[in-house]
Amino acid sequence: MIIICHHNNKVESIIAYESSAYLDVCNESIAQNIVRLARLFPDDLLFWYHKDCQEDINWEALPELFNHKKILLSYGGTTNYIPSEIGYVDESLFVNPDKESVYPTWQMSSLVGGIYGGTLNALEADKLIDTNFDYFLCSLAKIGMPHGLLCYNEPQLLKKITNRSSGEAGIYSLFKFVKEHYRARWILLLFVNLLIYERRFPVLACLYTVFFKRKKPDVKQLDKIQMELKTKSRVSHSLDVIIPTIGRKVFLYDVLKDLSKQTIIPKKVIIVEQNPLEGSTSELDYLEKESWPFQIRHLFTHRTGACNARNQALQHVEQEWVFFADDDIRFEKDFLETAFKQIGKTGNSAFTICCLRKGDKPVSANIFQWTTFGSGCSIVKREAITDLRFDDRYEHGFGEDADFGMQLRNKGCDILYLPSPELLHLKAPVGGFRTEVMLEWNNDRIKPKPSPTVMLFKLRYNTKEQLRSYKTTLFLKFYKHQEHKHPVKYCNNFKKSWERSIYWANILRAGK
Structure with missing residues (x-):
């Protein structure tokens, strides 16, 4: 030195x-x-x-x-x-x-x-x-x-x-x-x-x-320059998987099959099945009919929402690592083995893994510090999330994954992006985020802009200057999409929409 x-x-x-x-x-x-x-x-x-x-x-x-x-x-x-x-x-x-x-x-x-x-x-x-x-x-x-x-x-x-x-x-x-x-x-x-x-x-x-x-x-x-730890410790391969799902029976089956073929088999897969229809029952008959090399913990609820589903699943996590998975991804049989090899190089506790649709290009070929959190493509150490939950104020909106990432960082746990292994995201046409949900502001005479859940995230984590800059860029971005190009009228309408977004975001903020 x-x-x-x-x-x-x-x-x-x-x-x-x-x-x-x-x-x-x-x-x-x-x-x-x-x-x-x-x-x-x-x-x-x-x-x-x-x-x-x-x-x-x-x-x-x-x-x-x-x-x-x-x-x-x-x-x-x-x-x-x-x-x-x-x-x-x-x-x-x-x-x-x-x-x-x-x-x-x-x-x-x-x-x-x-x-x-x-x-x-x-x-x-x-x-x-x-x-x-x-x-x-x-x-x-x-x-x-x-x-x-x-x-x-x-x-x-x-x-x-x-x-x-x-x-x-x-x-x-x-x-x-x-x-x-x-x-x-x-x-x-x-x-x-x-x-x-x-x-x-x-x-x-x-x-x-x-x-x-x-x-x-x-x-x-x-x-x-290799990211090789000077003092290495063995990384445990004990892992639970949590998967929220709604209306994706066939896609979820493929995910379970991919997990069953892994060279490192998960200990437990926690599935939270959602169906808002009263009197409905599970459609996942293959959970009982077929034999699986891991324990399956199947939870069924009529309440929809990815935040609630993942929070329910987190209560049943027991192993050292947690794989947050979507119900419409595919991966190779050495996915978990390769992921743990990458994890072992860093000594870090939270990772978002490269997840691409067919034809997409990778963000980077390097491990680097990630700006958000992939709630359907991440592996995190259980001790890092023991007292964390997905904030249900973002339910059916945008921002719950980014908020979860900020909770991790504020605990001193950075999130690294792993360029390999890769996940294939199928973007299945049905699922929880496509269930029609009426939010309080949907019937507002003045439509809030941006979405109140986006505004909630920015009010909580952005600086005053960042929020102002976002307002400016949003103003410029949406001007070209307006039917009426009169600048004064647009400015007044935008101001009203912005103020309504802040109004609803503050209501959400006070809800906890």
Whole structure:
């Protein structure tokens, strides 16, 4: 490990941890020193900290925290370097990390953190150098995350939560960051949103961006860095499967057959069959007529809804892992075996697996940090979801899977996307999400826009700036689909629909 101590935006000392030898400090920026050290020590962890944090560093925890080489950790105290206005261009959950728990984010900090030298080289960090170390780190994470670099806010780097901060970027740095890491049109949207919602007119900051271009380093070398744990532990293969189903008898049978042919057989399959018709009974006769190599727990209910069905199933989970499965997927006989091999590489507890319709192209060939949660294509450790439930305020709407994912992240459990193995999603024409359900707002004279369940999710998890940006983009998106193009009339109608969406979302919010 190479330890870099800095103060006043300059490197004060560099120490080789194992030998306690002091290394030369170059009269350059912190970022330039880090990049130089990465070339000299590609196999070593490069660990930096601000001089004021020296007494609080949790040295004993570092070997476990940096358990593989495809990781970037930092902790920045109470604030983010890139300010909250970034929400006007970025609606992702990575913008505003929970500062008190481990949380996926590209908001890195110079206060304390680390990355392996070889990983820094693979990201072509020399092309990202900036005089401000915080800017350099945020740039590194923003570019690396989509390609499989796991980036986290990690408070365990220090022995205690601190109120210290490494500062916040100004308006010029914000516009520069947007220009270098997002499409050019987002510069205009940032400017417009600041003008509309904050009555600010940052025309000079906007013009300042003409001196910069988008950063696109070649990160293909990152693929060659394997996500192999240094301290490996055997991953248990004990697994329960939960499947909510409605009106898909034939499709569910195929799923059960695929499970029965697995090289790793599940211990139990929990099926929640829904049929809203009074007096109806189960149509799944093959559950009793045929012999299955796993226990089947069959629950029947007249109440429809995927949230309720999955919550019922979760009460019967007993094994170490849970496979959340749809009732219209297909997979190869080595699906679970391959999944557990991938899981064993990461040490993580929650995974959404590549699930494609026929003809679809994969999102990525890399394991990376996923932005949502696939409630029909995920494998999660039972201990991570012991006290979690699918929020029934989203029932028959949109957002229950994304909300469940946020519950996991707020517990400190990241969700990784597995590009392999793959699931085939048949998108069967009947099922629970296609049952006609009358929601309270369906008869509202003013139709809420967006859906109140979508608004509920955004009110709960988005920043103020992200919600405003969503409003702007939704306004622009739907304008071209209007029959009446009169801008004033459209603006008034949109405002009313937005307000009704917030009204119903707040009613849903108060319901729990």
